Amino acid sequence: MRALLVRPVALLALAALLLVALAWLRPLDHDESQYVAAAMFTARGLIPYRDYAYLQTPLQPFGLAPVALWAGLWTWPALRMANALFGALALLGVYRAARIGGGEARLALAGAGLFAACDILLFSAGTARNDALPAALLALALPSIVAAQRGAATRQSALIAGLLLSAAAAAKLSFALPALAYGLYALSRPGHRAGWVAIGALPMAIVTGWCWVAAPEAFLFEVFTFPARAPAEYYEAAGRAWKLGLPAKALDVLKFLALGPALPALGLLAATRRQRPIGALDVMIVAGLIAAVLPSPTWRQYLLPALPPLFVQLALWWQARPPSRAVRVAVVVFAVAGLAPSAEALVRGAAAPPLAVALADTRAVARAATGLDGLVVTLSPQFLAGSSTLPDPRFATGPFYFRSHGLLGPDEETRARLVSQDRLDAALVIRPAAVLAGGEGAWTSGDPALDAAVERWAAAHGYRRTHVGPRLRLWFRPP
Template sequence: MLLLLLILLLALAMARPVDHDESQYVAAATLTAKGLLPYRDYAYLQTPLQPLLFAPVAALAGVWAWLALRLINALLGWLTVVGVFVAARRAGAGKRMALIAALGLAACDILLFSAAMARNDALPAAMLAGAMVAMAGDRTRTNALSAGLLLAGAAAAKISYALPAAAFGLWVLWRQKRPGWVALGALLPAALVAWLCWLAPADALFGILTFPAKAPADFYAGRPWKLSLAAKVVDTLKFLALGPALLALVAAWRGRAAAGPWPWLALAGFAAALLPEPTWRQYLLPALPPLFVMAALGLQRAVPTRTMRLAVVPLVAAGLTPSLIALVQGGGILPAMRERAAIARVLAGRGPVATLSPQFVADPDSRFATGPFAFRIRRFLSPADEGARRIVTPRTLAAQFAARPPAAILVGGEGKWTSGDDALEAPLEAWARGQGWRQVPVSARFRLWAPPR
């Protein structure tokens, strides 16, 4: 069943529609493969481990890097499920209950979405699950070292995993579970992040803390209801109901599965999910692996009620429906990859390309490494700060392009078909027209602007 799940996750990674959320992660891996470093050479709006680990994949895959990163994430999503199964077995759950819990996690849209996109969700989740396997094992130096290494690695790939890592650290200190070896394991990822922050401290602070804290209020200024407590409650319950996560909560509570580090990790994961505004489904992923281990232990101790059994079918169906729709509709990433190949042929040898869809080009302008996300900043940075942070926005575009024009401008990838906003690309196209640049045919969806001959 787990092998079948791997095949389905790989298929889903190819079938999911393109999403502009993937832009900065594909661009970061591509730029790092060229020898650039996050923060120092280009803006990156997360902690920095993923582009460093995925750069070799991008280098080997070349024009197919985007697809390769999706498939890697599908594998990492599968490893997360397997990690929950193994951790539950080691923690004392029977094989049947551990498998039910692992497949319950696999039926959550939170995991299915995260494992099918080229984002930074699957890598830290797999690291968390691997750390949980080590936690559930014997009290050996190797397990303590592995848990520290993997939890710190998860936080180095996505900042929200820092809370579960800190919670486990407190639990280890409280229970005297080899805290020195856990800290030693965490040293390598922590040193890597510290080194990159030391190279460009202001840029690292902007990417890791300032942007996530200030960008939502800036972007949703016209829709303040999206940042309200009521919206957070509704969104959280909605995402948890797309799959059996709510049932896992009930099973863990009924079985009193509170021994070990699992409640600490789950509560910290939920806290990490609820702190940002607004709440999106992938934000809840840090809480699910420990929650489903607790569910396996809870099911082992307390037989599910008739109501729980009846609720399984509709909740699993709700969790699978978005992915089944994607599989039935077809298309997915393969048409986008064909367009990427066509763009690469037209752009061959031109140099860095300015675009809000850097996942579609092999040589993105590093000032646009964050895709549309830094470009839509309106208020919280001055023009001087924008230049210092190696980003471009509409108000600084003309000055920055005058100082260093791109080799070409590509528009068309930031629109409704990628969950984006068509109007966001208008300043790029207006600048190209104003400079007398010519339009080069690429495809029905994309428009390429090149300097006049």
């Protein structure tokens, strides 16, 4: 018994260490800018939507603000490390749910291990985005849900399930669909104690509702309107409207699922659906897949809500019907495919860890910005972590609102504390202390043309350029 306990703990600890290493070595991504900025702003007492724009539901900035407050210059690496640990917690949730569902330790570990071999999870746990936290919260709710499925629900477990599922939705909107699906399922099954699940969901509903009341117009635009309209505008303007069509979406979904054992797991469970009763996990899997395909285009991290219940269900099915040799071989092949992108990132990043490069640039910016009186305009606010001055909150979303055209009118932009590139000059009537550029480039998967627009404004208004390291440029306001 003790050996069975030590082995899962050791393997999960090893998985956490590997996820931390991957987070340190994975390439930089400009997607991370708004999440690092949100943690920085909230650590300074600013409230999302009311004081700065945040294009997601609000839990993550509040939850990770203490990390940013403590980490200072190390904020970006610290947030990546936090996401790596959230990824490990998601694996723990899958393992515990499978065990509570009656799975043997080896099959529960197999379920968690196959989940760990999905590129979808590895990407999400290796960047400072807002995917790993809600995945961990949803996965940690699954033990309570599986216990309820087996008729062992208690008030406490129902409260925990409601709290964790609602927290996942409060961290990322796409997780609201599997959370809602379970809530509706629980209503139809008295043993799931739906009333207590709903009571457990109240605290997160209150937090989200308070953010909405504090800035209703900004909240609705940033959480709902922007995600619905901005991608279509961006891809159409870039001449890539084909990316929004159903054929491209279908290919993307298959590709992302095939980078790991999620695709064969889905195929196996779909093929055997008539051989087992449909339960809460099945409902959540379907809801997670629907949440993934609703936005256009579909990216790999969008599929994450479906994966924790998928691999719990797979482990439990294999407990009842052990897989054949052919199935095991196929799953291993797909697992290797899922590990390949991360293995490549580990090899490429070993010589010059991208996060170490980012940390050096952050230090250089902090030194160069010492003594600045005022805010800094930048599309890369993550490089101002730990500096004596803050980024301009109107640029808190990094490049993502700045690159839009016509989503909001001038007055609406002012009320929402946002600036698009078309209105840059009108927005900067009061000159910022400095302009930071260079972080929105190919080395961060960004668009250098956006930084060029900001630099043209700085040059036209007499700002003095200083190179900060080999990649970044700080433009200082003229006397």
